[in-house]
Amino acid sequence: MSEETIKLQKIDENRYIVKKSGLMRVDGIVYVDEELLGYLGTDESIKQVRNVATLPGIVKGSLAMPDIHWGYGFPIGGVAAFDIEEGIISPGGVGYDIN
Amino acid sequence: MLSAKDVRDRLPDIVDGLFRNIPSGLGSRRKDLKLSHGELKAVLQKGARWATAHGFGTSSDLENIENQGCLDDADPDAVSEKAYERGKDQLGTVGSGNHFVEVGYIAEVFDENAARAFGLFRDQATIMIHTGSRGLGYQVCDESIRQMLKAAEKYGITLADRQLCCAPFNSTEGRRYFSAMAAAANYAFANRQMITHWVRETFQEVYGASDVSLGLGLVYDVCHNIAKKETHRVAGKDVTLCVHRKGATRAFPPGSPLIPDRYREVGQPVLVPGDMGRASYILAGTQQAMDETFGSTCHGAGRVMSRNQAMRTSRGRSISKEMEERGVYVRAASKATLAEEMPEAYKDVSKVVRVVHRAGISKLVAKIIPMGSIKG
Numbered sequence: 001m002s003e004e005t006i007k008l009q010k011i012d013e014n015r016y017i018v019k020k021s022g023l024m025r026v027d028g029i030v031y032v033d034e035e036l037l038g039y040l041g042t043d044e045s046i047k048q049v050r051n052v053a054t055l056p057g058i059v060k061g062s063l064a065m066p067d068i069h070w071g072y073g074f075p076i077g078g079v080a081a082f083d084i085e086e087g088i089i090s091p092g093g094v095g096y097d098i099n
Numbered sequence: 100m101l102s103a104k105d106v107r108d109r110l111p112d113i114v115d116g117l118f119r120n121i122p123s124g125l126g127s128r129r130k131d132l133k134l135s136h137g138e139l140k141a142v143l144q145k146g147a148r149w150a151t152a153h154g155f156g157t158s159s160d161l162e163n164i165e166n167q168g169c170l171d172d173a174d175p176d177a178v179s180e181k182a183y184e185r186g187k188d189q190l191g192t193v194g195s196g197n198h199f200v201e202v203g204y205i206a207e208v209f210d211e212n213a214a215r216a217f218g219l220f221r222d223q224a225t226i227m228i229h230t231g232s233r234g235l236g237y238q239v240c241d242e243s244i245r246q247m248l249k250a251a252e253k254y255g256i257t258l259a260d261r262q263l264c265c266a267p268f269n270s271t272e273g274r275r276y277f278s279a280m281a282a283a284a285n286y287a288f289a290n291r292q293m294i295t296h297w298v299r300e301t302f303q304e305v306y307g308a309s310d311v312s313l314g315l316g317l318v319y320d321v322c323h324n325i326a327k328k329e330t331h332r333v334a335g336k337d338v339t340l341c342v343h344r345k346g347a348t349r350a351f352p353p354g355s356p357l358i359p360d361r362y363r364e365v366g367q368p369v370l371v372p373g374d375m376g377r378a379s380y381i382l383a384g385t386q387q388a389m390d391e392t393f394g395s396t397c398h399g400a401g402r403v404m405s406r407n408q409a410m411r412t413s414r415g416r417s418i419s420k421e422m423e424e425r426g427v428y429v430r431a432a433s434k435a436t437l438a439e440e441m442p443e444a445y446k447d448v449s450k451v452v453r454v455v456h457r458a459g460i461s462k463l464v465a466k467i468i469p470m471g472s473i474k475g
Binding site: 033055056068069073079081088090092094 | 288448
């Protein structure tokens with residue numbers, strides 16, 4: 001996707017949302033507070049939360065935990081669930097260090 | 100039961116012993132244990148069950164491992180020869196990167212009830228093991244990515260980023276990856292189970308007492324880089340999903356039939372290792388995690404510096420000396436790994452767990468302060 005910055009909107013003290021737009025099938029939800037949000041400025045990981053939300057069969061949301069940082073394709077600290085019939089499985093969603 | 104003081108008094112003996120008994124470092128291998136193809140196949144099929152059947156720990160350990168240390172979806176034949184080759188002498192090794200075996204103590208208890216159920220109390224000595232499927236798992240991922248790039252094209256899946264390459268779960272390619280990944284996950288379960296055994300042996304050597312009298316029972320063993328087939332309630336309906344947790348930990352709630360009986364009232368233990376200098380945490384799973392995050396929570400501190408950045412920042416410093424000044428005795432196979440892993444390369448894990456606790460997707464049970472560790 002393009003270079004534009006992604007808007008994270010505050011839901012409450014511990015949750016931020018990337019609202020569904022463009023090719024996203026669901027919202028992105030990031031569990032983070034204002035202090036930890038500061039670390040995300042230089043990181044591409046929020047873009048990755050959005051990218052994951054475009055994948056077929058994703059259910060409910062592209063989620064990320066407060067230890068989120070850049071990973072191969074999917075962010076590290078990411079949780080994504082896909083419908084078993086309609087959805088996909090991706091090695092990037094697990095990473096190289098399996099288990 | 101070992102207290103913080105018991106361990107502090109013998110710390111160099113313990114850490115040096117662990118370092119001697121458990122190979123660590125990039126490409127670390129065991130000279131004493133090289134598996135045949137058939138044996139390795141059994142490991143990939145049976146996971147931690149293979150380890151306990153061969154005298155590494157006891158079958159009661161299995162109750163306290165996610166999925167009892169074995170994913171039934173594993174297919175050892177979906178794993179390539181090259182992956183087998185990498186895996187044959189790495190079982191029972193820590194490896195490099197952020198992997199470790201850490202000795203610490205419970206510095207704070209936040210939830211007495213859950214801590215009691217987990218068998219934890221203030222000032223108690225703890226050992227935490229962090230490692231996975233080593234070179235075998237890496238190889239499985241690497242080969243799958245190449246196959247999935249082709250598969251995504253074949254099935255007409257639009258990728259916002261090529262690194263998201265994937266296949267429908269119910270395709271030949273999707274199923275093949277799932278069963279190879281599950282086999283690698285079983286290797287990881289067996290790997291940690293064997294390290295658990297050598298940790299116990301090391302403590303027995305140092306204290307001349309049995310692991311039972313030293314209180315070296317397993318609290319829990321949990322995955323944080325995995326895709327699982329699970330049933331979740333979505334919009335009032337039970338649905339079967341493929342849940343990807345990448346740097347995220349399962350955090351199932353009280354009452355879940357998938358967690359050990361003895362934790363049924365308080366929720367599944369969640370292990371959240373921090374950096375080697377500050378702290379680690381034990382949390383418990385919650386119903387809210389089930390409702391909001393497919394029963395998932397955080398997995399660690401999360402890096403703030405890249406490995407290269409950390410190397411640059413640490414130039415001219417002795418990280419092991421700095422760690423010793425903080426009261427943490429570290430043995431590492433390589434100085435470069437220590438530099439990459441220095442505490443300031445990570446976020447403060449206390450701030451990370453505070454968010455998941457306040458959000459309600461897991462709850463704080465206990466805080467661990469490190470005293471020593473072995474690193475890659």
